Ligand SMILES: NC(=O)C1=CN([C@@H]2O[C@H](COP(=O)(O)OP(=O)(O)OC[C@H]3O[C@@H](n4cnc5c(N)ncnc54)[C@H](OP(=O)(O)O)[C@@H]3O)[C@@H](O)[C@H]2O)C=CC1
């Protein structure tokens with residue numbers, strides 16, 4: 001490996017820095033003598049030291065800050081640490097802690113990471129993109145901070161989300177870190193608390209109209225296509241209505257996807273596939289009631305109906321088995337306040353504003369919480385589900401933990417241990433009577449790293465819904481009977497990298513089958529994926 005730096009600047013570049021693991025020969029040849037203590041570490045010893053330091057931080061936000069600093073200091077070590085204990089560290093770099101980090105981003109930031117694209121630079125987006133030091137960017141995760149998890153408009157503080165998602169592309173999907181670019185489109189914020197916070201670092205102006213936003217996003221997408229022609233754009237945490245509109249506009253025009261719509265849809269589909277192995281009711285016979293009718297809910301419904309059609313239902317039949325309940329009550333055919341994308345699910349039902357009444361009328365096999373409303377699945381709700389189902393499927397998907405529609409403990413307790421449970425943010429195992437349940441994490445982190453790896457390894461030019469169905473199947477088929485026996489409907493986070501690499505091969509099959517790449521199809525797709533996977537190890541420098 002040749003590197004462009006030497007001496008002190010080398011120690012400050014996270015891509016090449018090995019810190020105390022530079023060998024004596026490297027120190028001599030790279031002008032590092034005297035700049036490091038004489039002891040020479042192995043990467044494993046550095047990992048040990050990192051975990052010692054992490055353990056000394058006594059809050060999750062403190063641990064998040066520590067890990068961010070590690071990422072800024074030594075990328076190889078950062079990913080080696082993440083890979084060493086994914087189940088333990090994911091909740092720190094991702095939900096729930098990343099939510100807290102976003103709320104306080106202006107306060108905790110040490111060093112800027114990613115690219116900030118303010119709407120005030122309209123007409124100059126290409127120049128900003130060219131300021132990024134890497135010319136072959138393959139993945140951008142972009143937010144405008146308008147719906148950060150279930151926490152609402154967090155403006156430029158939302159940058160922690162693209163940073164976190166892209167860290168997981170590498171940690172859980174094997175995508176090399178240098179290919180990733182986190183982007184925050186800063187178009188102001190309507191969050192008064194942030195506007196009044198002297199430490200807030202974003203533009204201090206109200207959010208633009210939809211037209212103004214769309215014009216700027218158009219410039220951004222076209223600029224990305226020109227400056228980084230092999231780049232895939234992941235839209236993340238946009239307000240639901242903007243998310244739906246932008247996906248429709250760009251899904252056939254650019255290599256892009258919306259994680260909250262399509263990634264969430266696939267993880268829910270995988271979860272339902274896992275759940276059917278416990279409940280015995282096939283996917284095509286599931287009846288699903290959503291609490292919340294925004295991007296996540298509509299995304300899940302769209303992909304689920306496609307999967308049900310593949311299992312033999314007509315589209316109308318599939319849609320008739322899906323219902324929504326939003327702020328104004330059950331979405332039914334007499335409602336006059338619906339968006340076009342909600343109308344296919346407005347069935348002939350008696351109006352009600354009581355979620356339990358809706359459960360009693362519809363008798364869903366599953367409820368999915370994508371409402372951002374903490375504790376909306378209260379005891380009455382879970383008991384109503386347990387009354388109409390031997391094994392009720394309960395998915396409180398809202399993030400972070402503070403917005404979860406219920407806890408794992410509540411779902412198991414109130415259903416007398418009968419719930420089939422998964423939540424957007426992690427919950428610890430629950431003891432109910434003589435059984436220990438392991439709650440699954442129904443989070444798109446089970447999907448986007450696999451999509452990313454497949455797109456990278458195959459050089460795919462488009463991202464399609466069929467790829468998400470393949471990812472869902474790829475995840476679901478890895479769940480073992482032993483896992484199902486403790487209630488786990490997703491593979492455990494401890495093996496997330498393996499899970500994603502396997503799912504990526506399933507996605508790659510679709511990419512080649514549908515001609516979504518110009519690259520020739522190799523004989524060994526698994527080998528292709530493995531050969532592309534990043535390994536956090538130091539390479540020797542001559
Ligand atoms: N587990 C996972 O992988 C993922 C989880 N999520 C989570 O899902 C949640 C929603 O995300 P998303 O769909 O993108 O957001 P949106 O803002 O698009 O949708 C939220 C929906 O919930 C509705 N809602 C708000 N309050 C209530 C209420 N009291 N009762 C019923 N419905 C209500 C909103 O209605 P209105 O628009 O009228 O206010 C809206 O329809 C977030 O917490 C997010 O973190 C999202 C993506 C992935």
Ligand SMILES: CC(=O)C(=O)O
Pocket residue numbers: 095148149150237259260398399424443444445
């Ligand atoms: C997980 C995720 O993407 C969200 O909560 O928005």
Ligand SMILES: [Mg+2]
Pocket residue numbers: 149236237259260
């Ligand atoms: Mg999201």
